[in-house]
Amino acid sequence: MSEAPATQLIADFQQTVRRIEAELAKAVVGHEDLVRNILIAFFAGGHVLIEGVPGTGKTLIVRSLADVFNLSFNRIQFTVDLMPADITGTRMVMDRDEGRREFVFVEGPIFSHVLLADEINRSTPKTQAALLEAMAEQQVTVAGTTYRLAPPFFVLATLNPIEMEGTYPLPEAQLDRFFFKVRLTYPTHTEIQRIINTTTTTAVPDLHPVFVHAEASEKVMALRTLVREVMVAPHIEEYIAALIHATIPAGAKYLKAGDTARTTLPKDDFVNRYVSFGSSPRGGQTLLLGAKVVALLDGRANVSYEDVDRVAIPALQHRLVLNFAAEAENIDPAIIIERILQSARKLRR
């Protein structure tokens, strides 16, 4: 029995992530959990929606990440007048040497490995929808022609929750395409001290790329493949399915009748009172993939209950559509998910 290759793969994964975090820590003060969640989503192949007040380092985190990965990076500042073609690219008439003119597709900023969609809720839904196909299918279609995006493709979108006037909240379909939604909290007292100290001098943080640029995409894709090699026991899959079902209120529409397994799940009253629509199956995929990354980071080749719980809130909180009562009572989706996790622990027997 030779375990060395497998064990080495896992060790490499852990080491890579540690190095990335260490490099990011040079530029980003605090936010370790946020960085870890972003990395989990990145290696799971998902996209991250970051919600936070202005000036808390959202853009800095994304830029630093691209630098550390040594991948191509683009930033799009979403505004009301931003058009889809401004994101995806457009066909332009180009003069050739022979004097001929022809349409040539000019790639938009979406053609990069790491894309920062800053304040995505400030653009119109039409523009926002331009990201849909790219995020889900990793391809764009312009004038009937489909263009593949080079892997890895990673979108980091930011939301400003304060200035809601003149904004367009993201539609549920687009929210569902984000792997995680993480919240950027205010830094702590000491973190603020460090931030103002390190950013007001001439010193610029020297970030060392973890990968060589030529091999970066390959390395990242290899690590993403390794994530999917993590094994899962059937009862863990049952647990994830139960969690997803538990987010769906009892009286919700579009429930399949006669789902006997669903009736045996623990149902929290919070869900029925405050949730209009529960998570989609994509939430389950997110839970499992995120749990796999967590397992690898823990040096295991299998998923445990704790791994699933670890990623439950960032994976599900933007997938719950709360009703008016929840908004009126200022109920946070994270609270509902916490309660679901508590009630679902009975399933672990």
Next chain:
Amino acid sequence: MTENQNKTVGIPGTEERLALADVEERLRQVRGRWNFHTVQHHLYRLGAVLALGTALLIVCTFVLSPMLFTLLSWPVLLLLAFCFLFFVRRGVEDWADLNTIARRVDARAGLKERLATLVAQLTGGAIGKPPPSSLWPHLLAENTRLLNDWEVKRVSPSRIPWSAVPFLLALLLTFFIASIPMLSERSTQEPFSLANLETVLGDLPNRAGELLDRKLSLLPDTPKQWGGGTLFDTPRDQEKKAQDALEAGNAENQRNPESPDKLDAQSLASLPQALQEKIRQALQGLPDKAPKPPTPEGQSAEQDPRLALQAREEQKTPSASMDGQGDRQGEQSPSTSRNRDDKKKDGSASGKNPGAAMSAPSQGSGLQQLEHAQLERKNAKGTFQPDSPQVPGSGGESGEGGPGAGSGTEPRLYGEEKITGKGGQTFQLALETTHKKSQEGELDPEEKDTGGIIEKSTKGLSREQSLDDAIRKSQVPAEYEDIVKRLFVRGESR
């Protein structure tokens, strides 16, 4: 790892296969213990329910009327049957497979689903197929390394489940409830009345001591104790049976008259089988002693527990019992002394002379009860002389009753009975010396010290007296005397 080993999982003879076998063997051991625990758990729960149901039925038997009992017993029985099926079904459902056991082991040993994932791959048919993941060797290596973290004893449940405790309690309760009718006074028709329960509970230590003594004694026929009838025989029925048995015995004796000499040698065992059985039924709940061969003359009385012989010994050395030096007899027959002690708690002399209290009761109490009966009869007839030196009432000095008991049966008592011709209604239970006195008027000085046990003659006795005499010679203990006395009183009142 060779190229061949990379292709499939669990090739026989490989290190991987050995590691898998180790894990599987350990897991099967855990599964065996876990399933055994599960089966025990459900059996104990089922047993507890059945025991409680049985106890309920026993109580209902005595408390409810036949109609109500019938109405209640069927639902109870149906409920018990339902419980039986329920627990059997639960037992089948809880029978754990390897996957379930692996999950439990993971939870108990904190393996973070490593074992469950490995077992899930194996039970999913990974053996003989390509590895399910490139990380498979790592998973297997981790499980092999963590084998020491989940030893069988550590992750298995306890050998005896907690449900054994309620089961044992239920069983004890059931036995206690079942024994209440047997521990009750025979005349009690409602064994589960509060008064009777108090009596039974109060008498329980004595009963336990009695049972212990009986176990320690050499008495035969222990299976016959308390067990002649069914639980459903009312005491009145049992007394009626005893009465019938005595009458049947009388009738048989009338049909086959025997010489008095032969009757003298008759014991309970020599009685007809039917009579013996009926007497035993009538005397159920009391210790039954098999007849012993007559003690040869000159044999030490210490080896014979019979009352008559002890009385003789006491008569020989009255000072020994009077001054409390006769403890050895009490020691030799602990059961009888204990019984007598219990019945003489009100005896004033027992406190004054503990030595006598230990020795004398073995002969005093039975006779004392008989004397009480005779006293009652005499009072009824108006012939009792309270100034007699052998006044039974003075048996209140029961602790000193050894010598008094020996001469407590005044010869004229039976003489008068003979004269009045009412022997058929009297019960003569006395020592042979008393009987001889009744026959001859005076004791033969030569026979005073013989210590004889066997009645030499019953001449002049009526047939009923002869029967009673036969019963007496069958080493009837005090409880027998009590029962016979009651029967006699009933017959007399009739």
